[in-house]
Amino acid sequence: MNFKNLHKQNTPLIICNVWDAASAKTAExxxxxxxxTSSAAIANMLGYVDGEQMNFAELVYIVKRILASTSLPLTVDIEAGFSRNPTEIAAHIKTLADLGVVGINIEDSIVTNGRTLLNAADFAKDLSVIKQLLKENEVNIFINVRTDPFLLGRNNALMETKERIKRYESVGIDGIFVPCITNESxxxxxxxxxxxxxxxxxMPDLPDFNALKKLNVKRISMGNFVFDSLSDRFxxxxxxxxxSQSFKPVF
Incomplete structure (x- = not known):
């Protein structure tokens, strides 16, 4: 079953978020x-804070190692595209597709002095340009757009999310990611x-998978939370x- 069709099942697709070859092998x-990929987990692993602090070439290296270590379909978190130029973003996506990546996440917020939402109309225009450039280059890849009103705790998060979804849907993207939404209604x-x-x-208050299935959610991801949990245990x-001044706790 191809990656797009995995989003059409009755049961939600559970995405295992990984950060290196070892975690990818465990998922398989x-x-x-x-x-x-989890951008936050990879950034943390490389000693960066999240928010496009690593460069795109570093991400590509990690992606290559993951792809060499598993046969599972891989979707890559490209944050806001590692550029504000849609032509450059399309080139980044093509690079990943040429490696064998089947999907990307791209988000409508950027980190400068804190995280802020991009203008929805401008971001939709950029998405349209990206889609056209990918089509011209015969790149077929699942574009999952992350919209961040809930993540940023906006007072009108639901209304703003709905407005942004309609804008992005109109340019022909493939899926919508709404991080930090937890209320069933x-x-x-x-x-x-x-x-x-x-x-x-x-999220701590996210309904369980059966409840999300009943709500017709099609995809559930882990973000950086599993990575963070393992880091705490380490x-x-x-x-x-x-x-203890010994290695007995290890065993």
Whole structure:
């Protein structure tokens, strides 16, 4: 089943978010159907903060290692495209597609002095240009657009999300990602507002997978939360070694 069709099943597609070859291999071992990079996890692994602090070439290197280590379909988080120029963003996407990447996430916010939403109309125009350039270059890749009113805690997050979805849907993208949405009523409104598959993300208050299935959510991702949890356990393990002055806590 191709990647786009994985978003048309009755059961939501669970994306295992990975950050290196080892995590990708584990996802394949556990029979996940698809994997996606977490930009925040990769940035953290490389010593950066999230928000396009690493350069695109560094991301490409990690993507190459992941692709060489697994046969699972891979979608890549390109943040806001590693450029504000749609021609350059399209070139980045083509680079990934040529490597064998089947999908990308691109978000409608950028990090400068804090994270801010891009103008929705301007971002939709950029998406339209990107789509046209990809078509001209015969690049067929799943474009999942992340919209961030809920992530940023906007007072009118639901209304703003609906408005942005309609703008992005009109330029022919393939899916919508709404991180930090957790209320079942809000999720239902968003799902029923568009014909595009809706992607939600791991959050402490996110409904369980069965509830999300009933709401007709089509994709569920993990973000950087699994990576962060493992990092915390690593710190705890090292602390135990120091405290006990032995390696017994490891075993």
């Amino acid at each position: 071992k556990l029979n996940f159907k698809a994997i996606g 809000d999720i239902s409104v968003v799902v029923n507002h568009t014909t595009l598959p809706i992607n939600v993300m791991c 710190e705890d393990a090292l602390g135990s070694i120091v405290e």
